[in-house]
Amino acid sequence: MRKLMLTAVLPMLMLTLALSVAGCGGSSSSGGANELDMGSASFTQTSITLSSGQALHMVDPQDTGGTHNLCIGQNGTCDANSNGPSDLAKPGMMFSPGTTKDVTFSAAGTYHITCTIHPSMNVTVTVQ
Ligand SMILES: [Cu+2]
Numbered sequence: 001m002r003k004l005m006l007t008a009v010l011p012m013l014m015l016t017l018a019l020s021v022a023g024c025g026g027s028s029s030s031g032g033a034n035e036l037d038m039g040s041a042s043f044t045q046t047s048i049t050l051s052s053g054q055a056l057h058m059v060d061p062q063d064t065g066g067t068h069n070l071c072i073g074q075n076g077t078c079d080a081n082s083n084g085p086s087d088l089a090k091p092g093m094m095f096s097p098g099t100t101k102d103v104t105f106s107a108a109g110t111y112h113i114t115c116t117i118h119p120s121m122n123v124t125v126t127v128q
Helices: 002-026
Strands: 035-037 047-050 055-059 068-074 093-095 100-104 109-115 122-127
Touching: 047 055, 093 100
Parallel strands: 035 055, 047 122
Antiparallel strands: 055 100, 068 093, 068 109, 109 122
8 A cells, every 4th residue: 555655656746846847947037136027916026126227027927927917007097197118008018927028117216017907916116
């Protein structure tokens, strides 16, 4: 009985190990200070700080991301008079799992980014 259990559990352990190693390799270029990560219905952070002219690297992960429509605004409503990047102006920028996009904030200031699909999805971008 014990031998049977081991035979069943070992290959699963090996598979889990192999998958986690592959996962690490794939994300080696992520995690930069200018990276904004998305979950299925949220951002993984509430604020991010950039220097003027530095790109905001927006990542909607293939495995843990979701469908998002991001724009400058708050609580699910795009700001019609936003002075942020035109890509993030109303009606917004669509993301699906596996999408990565960069936008550049050319002017210093404080910007709010929200998701029209998930109104509680908000992040504050400070450009110095
Ligand atoms: Cu969303």
